[in-house]
Amino acid sequence: MPLLGGAAADQEALRASGYRGITGARPETTGGTDLAKPVAVTADSFKASRTAWQTAHQRNSTVAMLDLSGSMTEDFPGTKTPKVAMMQQLLKLAFTLAFTLASPQQRSTMWFFANRPGGPVFDDVPLALGSPAHIKAINAALDHAKPGGGAPVYLAIERAYGYAVEHYVPGRVxxxxxxxxxANEDTGNKVTLAQVKAYVAKRFDP
Incomplete structure (x- = not known):
């Protein structure tokens, strides 16, 4: 800008508008604010800012799974809040923030797992792009989630990982x-930790 290195009158006009002088001195006007002294942007600070921006705006495809076994009715250690209630609140906040602050192009699905007559792993909200209707459906599913039964953790991980691979989208996390x-507490299914590891290793594609 010509005003920055121009005549004294031009520089005075800038100071009168609240800008600091080239020495960083506070403007001598009643409307000026006590701003911080300017500092140079370092390569490290620029890199950190860029990384934070990219992380906040990256597009994800998330299969979220919530344990609904009976032990989830117990209070979270150090609180009087049941574990399931705390996880419900956390997931609601996470999905809402991901859609409103990061990107409406986030893809997500909400799964639950526990030993139930209708099946150990169930998907209440299909994988879809973030939208007000999708977030509302996830919140409704979380509100109706009731703990009870065993915890087929290994089986749930195996099925969810297979689903994530089948619906993999390049360019997303x-x-x-x-x-x-x-830990895994499930007498109805015989999936072991070793089997889960082998399954993930077989399906993994860099």
Whole structure:
């Protein structure tokens, strides 16, 4: 801008508008604010800012899974809030923030797992792009989630990982998020930890 290195009158006009002088001195006007002294932007600070921006705006494809076994009715350690209630609140906030602050192009699905007569793993909200209707459906599913039964953790991870691979989208962060309070406790299914590891290793594609 010509005003920055121009005549004294031009520089005075800038100071009168609240801008600092080239020495960083505070403007000598009643309307000026006590701004911080200008500092140079370093390569590290620029890199950190860029990384934070990219992380906040990256597009994800998330399969979220919530444990609904009986132990989830117990209070979260150090609180008087049941584990399932805390996870419900956390997931609602996470999905809402991902849509409103990051990108409406986030893809997500909400799964639940527990030993139930109708099946150990169930998908209440299909994988879809973020939208007010999708977030509303996820919140409704979380509100109706009731704990009870065993925890088929290994089976749930195996099925969710397979689903994530089948619905993989290049250019996105494709992930499976498992929220559980303990180890595999499932007498109805015989999936072992070794089998899960082998399954993931076989399906994994860099």
């Amino acid at each position: 494709n992930r499976v998020l498992v929220l559980s309070d303990g």
